[in-house]
Amino acid sequence: AAGVIQSPRHLIKEKRETATLKCYPIPRHDTVYWYQQGPGQDPQFLISFYEKMQSDKGSIPDRFSAQQFSDYHSELNMSSLELGDSALYFCASSPRGFSYEQYFGPGTRLTVT
Amino acid sequence: KQEVTQIPAALSVPEGENLVLNCSFTDSAIYNLQWFRQDPGKGLTSLLLIQSSQREQTSGRLNASLDKSSGRSTLYIAASQPGDSATYLCAVQKSSGNAGNMLTFGGGTRLMVKP
Numbered sequence: 077a078a079g080v081i082q083s084p085r086h087l088i089k090e091k092r093e094t095a096t097l098k099c100y101p102i103p104r105h106d107t108v109y110w111y112q113q114g115p116g117q118d119p120q121f122l123i124s125f126y127e128k129m130q131s132d133k134g135s136i137p138d139r140f141s142a143q144q145f146s147d148y149h150s151e152l153n154m155s156s157l158e159l160g161d162s163a164l165y166f167c168a169s170s171p172r173g174f175s176y177e178q179y180f181g182p183g184t185r186l187t188v189t
Numbered sequence: 190k191q192e193v194t195q196i197p198a199a200l201s202v203p204e205g206e207n208l209v210l211n212c213s214f215t216d217s218a219i220y221n222l223q224w225f226r227q228d229p230g231k232g233l234t235s236l237l238l239i240q241s242s243q244r245e246q247t248s249g250r251l252n253a254s255l256d257k258s259s260g261r262s263t264l265y266i267a268a269s270q271p272g273d274s275a276t277y278l279c280a281v282q283k284s285s286g287n288a289g290n291m292l293t294f295g296g297g298t299r300l301m302v303k304p
Contacts, residue, residue: 109292118297121293124290124291168233177235178235178282180232180235181232
């Protein structure tokens with residue numbers, strides 16, 4: 077079965093640089109969520125999109141922005157990177173319907189040096 | 190604001206034991222609850238999802254129960270194996286709509302099953 081695809085899997089950037097993370101949801105899933113998991117922490121919700129519109133916003137810094145495109149893939153853009161942005165970034169997708177179960181991708185590990 | 194707590198934070202058991210992981214949440218107005226497994230540095234694998242109208246779900250050696258009114262869920266693992274060693278996370282979803290359905294995670298229980 078198709079799963080959520082995230083790219084790149086690993087990314088190393090320097091402080092103040094910009095990074096773009098991509099997420100390809102499971103086919104026919106119309107909702108995408110982004111979560112950030114810092115070292116030794118539980119995942120924290122950043123932002124979500126439903127049918128290409130932002131649906132919820134969590135603890136996402138103003139330096140970050142995201143969007144969902146017409147093919148439902150999503151991109152998380154991170155600017156002016158800080159050391160504290162080093163984390164695992166997960167994308168999840170879910171279909172509309174009864175369960176709204178979220179399916180997670182493998183994550184992108186971002187290291188800021 | 191929803192807060193999710195998992196107890197214990199870490200657990201070490203010998204192979205073959207049955208064990209229970211606990212999850213509690215402060216706001217009982219949830220839509221569903223998911224249990225995940227995470228291996229070190231890896232992604233989240235969904236184990237079980239319980240709708241708010243359900244009491245339990247089973248998959249193989251795993252059984253998850255939900256008591257929404259008391260804000261508690263348990264994950265029961267039968268006949269534990271070394272391959273079960275991982276961090277187990279519970280997460281609650283507040284809403285079923287196209288807003289408010291982000292997951293709020295607990296801090297996880299780090300399980301070690303010794304051969």
